[in-house]
Amino acid sequence: MPTATAPTPTSPEELLLGFARAARAAGLPVTADRETALLEAVALVGIDDGAGTYWAGRATLCSAPDHLERYDRVFAAWFHAAARPRTAGPPTPAPVPMASLADGETLDTDTGTDDPRGMHAVASRADILRHRDVATLTASEKADLATMFGSLPQPRPLRRSARRTPWRRGEIDAHRTLRRHLELWGEPAGLEWRRRDSAPRRVVLLVDVSGSMAPYADALLRLAHRWSVRGRGRRDVHVFTMGTRLTDVTRALDRPDPEQALAAAGDVVPDWSGGTRLGETLKAFLDQWGRRGLARGAVVVVFSDGWERGGAELLAEQMARLRAVAHRVVWVNPHKGKPGYLPVQQGIVAVLPYCDDLLAGHSYATFEALAEVVDRA
Amino acid sequence: MEPSSGEVAWSPTSVAEVAEALGRTGYLTDDALATVAFLALRLGRPLLLEGEPGTGKTTLAEALAEALDVPLVRMQCYEGIDASQALYDWDFPRQILHLRALETVARAAGGDDQAADPTDVEKSLYDERFLLARPVLRSLRESPVVLLVDEIDRADDEFEAFLLEVLSTYQVSIPELGTIRAATPPVVVLTSNRTRELHDALKRRCLYHWIDHPGLERELAIVRSRAPEVPAALAAQVVRMTQELRTRGDLLKPPGVAETLDWARALDALGSVDLDVETAAATLGAAIKYHDDAERVRASLARILGG
Ligand SMILES: Nc1ncnc2c1ncn2[C@@H]1O[C@H](COP(=O)(O)OP(=O)(O)OP(=O)(O)O)[C@@H](O)[C@H]1O
Numbered sequence A: 001m002p003t004a005t006a007p008t009p010t011s012p013e014e015l016l017l018g019f020a021r022a023a024r025a026a027g028l029p030v031t032a033d034r035e036t037a038l039l040e041a042v043a044l045v046g047i048d049d050g051a052g053t054y055w056a057g058r059a060t061l062c063s064a065p066d067h068l069e070r071y072d073r074v075f076a077a078w079f080h081a082a083a084r085p086r087t088a089g090p091p092t093p094a095p096v097p098m099a100s101l102a103d104g105e106t107l108d109t110d111t112g113t114d115d116p117r118g119m120h121a122v123a124s125r126a127d128i129l130r131h132r133d134v135a136t137l138t139a140s141e142k143a144d145l146a147t148m149f150g151s152l153p154q155p156r157p158l159r160r161s162a163r164r165t166p167w168r169r170g171e172i173d174a175h176r177t178l179r180r181h182l183e184l185w186g187e188p189a190g191l192e193w194r195r196r197d198s199a200p201r202r203v204v205l206l207v208d209v210s211g212s213m214a215p216y217a218d219a220l221l222r223l224a225h226r227w228s229v230r231g232r233g234r235r236d237v238h239v240f241t242m243g244t245r246l247t248d249v250t251r252a253l254d255r256p257d258p259e260q261a262l263a264a265a266g267d268v269v270p271d272w273s274g275g276t277r278l279g280e281t282l283k284a285f286l287d288q289w290g291r292r293g294l295a296r297g298a299v300v301v302v303f304s305d306g307w308e309r310g311g312a313e314l315l316a317e318q319m320a321r322l323r324a325v326a327h328r329v330v331w332v333n334p335h336k337g338k339p340g341y342l343p344v345q346q347g348i349v350a351v352l353p354y355c356d357d358l359l360a361g362h363s364y365a366t367f368e369a370l371a372e373v374v375d376r377a
Numbered sequence B: 001m002e003p004s005s006g007e008v009a010w011s012p013t014s015v016a017e018v019a020e021a022l023g024r025t026g027y028l029t030d031d032a033l034a035t036v037a038f039l040a041l042r043l044g045r046p047l048l049l050e051g052e053p054g055t056g057k058t059t060l061a062e063a064l065a066e067a068l069d070v071p072l073v074r075m076q077c078y079e080g081i082d083a084s085q086a087l088y089d090w091d092f093p094r095q096i097l098h099l100r101a102l103e104t105v106a107r108a109a110g111g112d113d114q115a116a117d118p119t120d121v122e123k124s125l126y127d128e129r130f131l132l133a134r135p136v137l138r139s140l141r142e143s144p145v146v147l148l149v150d151e152i153d154r155a156d157d158e159f160e161a162f163l164l165e166v167l168s169t170y171q172v173s174i175p176e177l178g179t180i181r182a183a184t185p186p187v188v189v190l191t192s193n194r195t196r197e198l199h200d201a202l203k204r205r206c207l208y209h210w211i212d213h214p215g216l217e218r219e220l221a222i223v224r225s226r227a228p229e230v231p232a233a234l235a236a237q238v239v240r241m242t243q244e245l246r247t248r249g250d251l252l253k254p255p256g257v258a259e260t261l262d263w264a265r266a267l268d269a270l271g272s273v274d275l276d277v278e279t280a281a282a283t284l285g286a287a288i289k290y291h292d293d294a295e296r297v298r299a300s301l302a303r304i305l306g307g
């Protein structure tokens, strides 16, 4: 744990996440995805470039003119006024002595005020952990992360929500509209809208547990457990693992305690860390559940690196089927968020045309972003 | 969220490269704007520009398109704009003509049991050739392009939600045609004059930059580059004057770069080589758009121009 006076961060990441936390404490709207953007942007300009870091931070952490002054103050205090460019903003305040907060103490509730505590914040272990690749964590970090899953946002997509937009699939009833037009010989008849209700939309998680995904299996099942755990409000979440075969782990995960749930899932899944036959298991899923309607109208999230032993054609074919029945198909690839990633891997290339989103999924922060996408679906 | 796939249109290796490429089009950046533009291109994120009127927000998108040598697709927002105006319409008159033609053919063919299958008729009506692509759809189909979403603050929440969806996935679904996805995500520039606060979800998707009025030196360089015909001394006087007008807090609409340019050009056209109280008063309309502002400025011209 960092101690009094000045922060002595060991990596640029820590330094920046501490900065982001201080900015949040000063009332800037810093969210996990903004932190991610900050890290990416500063990586591009180089943290040694003081002015570049200043502008990269400003572009990623601010979003209104009245954020700028606060940003300047936090930046000056955090980076000891040394690297601050002269080009903009109010006079540099006297450097504020830094002090650390207790590990994990949160300032999230602190909004809008210029609480000087913001200057004292340092990146907590949790802040740093949420951006780390879960595959690279030590045992004790894993244990810490496991407790964080208890506050992972739980998406609740609705079959109709005020936030949805009028052009989205299934809202305008094209056929009825057309029929009216045809009946009237093309006289404008206006649009026909489908009746919509607001029941929760089903979420189906398909988790690849083959060998290449092994470093992520634990975190992904924790996510699956968190999303399907019953709390207030009805949930409609179904979880399957995919390896050499398809296993329904929904029942196994249906226990309030995550450790018990994971252990139970471990017992029913026969093919941990084995090979992958994505195309075949997806086909098995659709044969069995597509027709029975589980996938119909659902938000289907596939967690996989797209490593396919079988042919990519079968996979593409099955994805087309999935796309046809699901409301939204989200593909989460743990490698997506890593530097230099391009979706060129054969399996990914095959499935890309059938996905609504291709998202990163290697860190807690990316899981939060995923929750948001699913929630909006 | 990230663009679903593909590469960016241009992947500059340095901030200086961006500044230079924009400079070649006559658009002069400072470090701040060049850095943010560089990041937008490299991260494949939309750029949200806010700032006083006339500070070059719209022109940046034009300059980027020129520098990248790709088309600029412009989506001007206005009150009440909806998704279909951004995406597509069906060419209704041509669909009707098509229907009538089908009808005529059917009748000529004897008309007894030859009635066309309604499903086929439907299909033929919703064919690509009757589709009128609007800016957002065009930008997805024709990318690499620069998509300028100008004055997004004029549109409403619902339109913003629609845009967020497009900017998250770079694809749209058209019920009759299926999904259209950009092979390469367009470079997106949004501008706002802050008549309304945008939704945070949209802002989070973007890199934010507030463009300030340029400093004296850069504004002079802009005038020299945009209006080279204006003599240097006159240009300098005009720039000094507008910079001065901006610092006084009593104007409803302080002059932007656009006004500086207009003013310099107006003076030059009148053959002035020097900005004195008289010519300044006569041409003030080029720089000051509101009557009350003009009155205030006129009253103090002598003082500002040093008598
Ligand atoms: N950095 C610059 N380099 C070159 N020309 C510039 C620059 N900034 C502004 N201009 C010129 O100033 C004029 C106004 O710019 P523009 O219309 O882009 O401003 P804007 O910020 O979009 O204004 P508004 O808010 O009124 O839409 C244009 O003629 C443009 O050429």
Ligand SMILES: [Mg+2]
Residues within 6 Å of the ligand: B057, B058, B059, B150, B191
């Ligand atoms: Mg403009």
